Amino acid sequence: MTDKKILRIVPIGGLGEVGKNMTLYEYGNDILMVDAGIMFPENDMIGIDYIIPDYEDYLKDKKHRVRGIIFTHGHEDHIGAIQHILEEINAPIYATKLTRGLVEVKLNRYGLTHKADLHTIKAGDRVQIGSFTVDFFHVCHSIPDAVGLGIDSPAGLVVHTGDYKFDHTPVDNWPTDYAKLAEFAERGVMALLADSTNATEPGWTQSERVIDDALDEVFEKAEGRILVATFASLISRMQQVANAAERHGRKIAFTGRSMVDNMNMARELGYVDFPERLVISLEKSLSMPDNQVVLMATGSQGEPRSIMGRLASGTNRKFDLRESDTIVLSSHTIPGNEESVYRTINNLFRRGAEVVYESIAPVHVSGHASQEEMKLLLHLVRPQHLIPMHGELRMLKQHARLAEEVGMPKDKIAVVENGQVIEFVDGELQLRERIPGGYIFVDGSGVGSVDRSIVQERESLGQDGIMVVNVVVSKDNGHLKSKPEILTRGFMLPAELDPIMDGLNSQIQQTVDKSNGNLYNEVLRSVKSYLYQETKRNPFIFVTINQV
């Protein structure tokens, strides 16, 4: 038996973006976990709060072999599952200072900080984690202090970009580390695992810097208050808005728990730099002249319970929208949220505010590389293999096309989906089994107490509403003891339902009278067919039979 050198790579999750929330690297007895984030539910995943990658299945008998957990940056889709992971896996956690800060804000909320073995690393560091030698290198993204990874093992060097773009004029003046990428190329890169999010976007992603000009234009025109909505984790946007406030003689107030927590943490760690006099409390801001105030809040995705959502519906508690307010939605609409974001925008307009959003002014730019940057990355890293990551299948396919355009052989590109086990055996790429599993739904207090089948039940419940038919039958003579009790919800308006109720009652009575003994099924079927015949609808029907 020869001693083959084998590196296994497993992107974990369901049909979501490949390797976005978690990727495992395995060499010999050592496993390295990169990211542990959450996915947001799709529109038809009714009642689901968020989704975590189903790592349980693959790791069930090898959790003790996890030597480390690396977070590439502090966004929820990369760190959001940490509180679940910590219950099962107790490996050292590696993150840059800001990312660690964001992880700690989260762990504090769950009272779990003591359980975590946190290690601060910085871009440029090299750390040995089990069999892996990991080089951390700086990348630009829509959050400061993001890193990509050079993951070396006896099987070969893999470059894992995480989320990245090549911004030449980033807000923190810290560009992506081109030199390190070139150095990897010198060493020889067996495989590149790279972000595909913007694979369908031509050109080069705009620099975060253009937002400054767009903000200036908004600030010049605004006559009343300015409210800027963005993600709580968009630390660099806080700095940009604060700078604009300073330039235009306004004070800034932050509102919403996660935004305030993150701002305080980033300020403490030095990732934002505000003069003391610039930041005021929300309460203070409400008593100042409108044209001297900027508010920053969450709710850029139109979430009904966020501050922006509540302002749009007129149900915010601490303050109301004013007609002279200018609202800036400084973030990208997450695919699937278009309807709720646009509904929120329309409602804000309806209440008299001015609204500035991505379609009409560059108040947000993407944090991900576009096509020309992807090509540059390929030329810088010169990988033997490409595994497009972080994207829906259609984006991965497009990333693969781009790689072919710049000259990569088709057979060196592997478009895979979550759960697909990839092995590099002495430098050769081989696709292995696809592990089952996928999503774990988190809902209310429950992790995993709801699965796809329950979500589908929920969807079907909503489709045509439901009807409960409660029947009391005499044990003595087999006839109804009383008129059936019929309850409905989400089915039809009472005025439309009433005309068919007599028919429904006598239908049930006849069914009971002619029963062959299987009352439950007979009643269910006759109610179902009667309703379909009369209404062309199929509500979900519950039948309860009480024989007394």
Add this chain to the structure above:
Amino acid sequence: MTDKKILRIVPIGGLGEVGKNMTLYEYGNDILMVDAGIMFPENDMIGIDYIIPDYEDYLKDKKHRVRGIIFTHGHEDHIGAIQHILEEINAPIYATKLTRGLVEVKLNRYGLTHKADLHTIKAGDRVQIGSFTVDFFHVCHSIPDAVGLGIDSPAGLVVHTGDYKFDHTPVDNWPTDYAKLAEFAERGVMALLADSTNATEPGWTQSERVIDDALDEVFEKAEGRILVATFASLISRMQQVANAAERHGRKIAFTGRSMVDNMNMARELGYVDFPERLVISLEKSLSMPDNQVVLMATGSQGEPRSIMGRLASGTNRKFDLRESDTIVLSSHTIPGNEESVYRTINNLFRRGAEVVYESIAPVHVSGHASQEEMKLLLHLVRPQHLIPMHGELRMLKQHARLAEEVGMPKDKIAVVENGQVIEFVDGELQLRERIPGGYIFVDGSGVGSVDRSIVQERESLGQDGIMVVNVVVSKDNGHLKSKPEILTRGFMLPAELDPIMDGLNSQIQQTVDKSNGNLYNEVLRSVKSYLYQETKRNPFIFVTINQV
């Protein structure tokens, strides 16, 4: 009393796009209805098939005053409600030849053709309808034979664009009628009601002609079959695809009832021109070599029950997807459908097909004017007033901004929503009452048997699922006669539910034993609070109490 000349304009509908589905013009005793279309439901309007404008409320006592119904073009959002309207209103219908053809295809399906008093008009015609003198003028749109209207009455001239764009090289070589617009300007236009759909799009909408080049590129690369998905009403796209088939030596087959019906009608009326030998049956196409075939089908919105949806899920009846197939989605994704369209694209890729869609190649262009065209329209028509139409509020606001940029005074622009009654009194714009009403939901066989409240019930049913608690209590001693019967759906997995069932049963028993007489409410409340305490979830709960 002076004799004021008053024109009333009422865009009808709910919170949807203003005047998109129906606009009423009223002068003296005469009412003119422009368009009668349907709206597609939003994602949270569960179980709704489509929505018609609530014209009932405004017209209830004046249906007999409707002197005519004009259809500007043959898309569903402008003609789709005709079968409902005809039951109530029997006025002459005016439409161009193709639009009339599409209306007739629809009426035939409902057996209603005999009820309709159809009049064919053509661009350039002038028709007297009650007090209104209507000039029909040609506009380019994503369907041939579309018209805009010059609606003259003693109160003044109104230009109503309908959906339009200024395509210099349309597929049918028939550009928008600039001369007529200029002629209106000469006569003096009191008000312009204009399409705002693309008010947030800078520049000029691309010509339909660019699709030819994009199709050529697809046809050159494709090694197997080509399947083109689009709307059944996109008549000009049929011609473009057929031309590409001819150029590249392929035959074309149409599949899907509405697509075949529309194609046959358009062919009969001369709106498409295919050589006899070019068009083959679906059956024929399935037995030909893959590289000699193009199929055209519906399903470009990812509808699960459409042919594309079924191909993507592997459940199509007549034929399956093949690995060498190239799929072209030649249509715009309707806002709100992004998730289902992208899911379909991903599934098609997953099954091995190549997929070409709007984000990666110009296989579709918008049928609506962009910002520079909107400005051109304003300069051509030189209206005294602008009422932005056809768009969400955010688009209307942007259209108003553009008009201000080209010099229109702010007080001559009225951004209104559906139901807002507008009056021009001796040429002065005045906003009157806002009429109630909005949507009428159509669901299964029912028109209006479901309203917002029922749709909200459906949404809440899905949220956490439901539980039915059926209790039999002894009349004699007030105690339970048997263990409560508990049914759930969409709530939790049985394995997660089982551990709390004993607790729930004894909770119910205690509640019954300690009852103060209002058993229904007492049981409901105790079950609700027990479930929330144990699961942090709020399923919808039905309680049935049987006292025997």
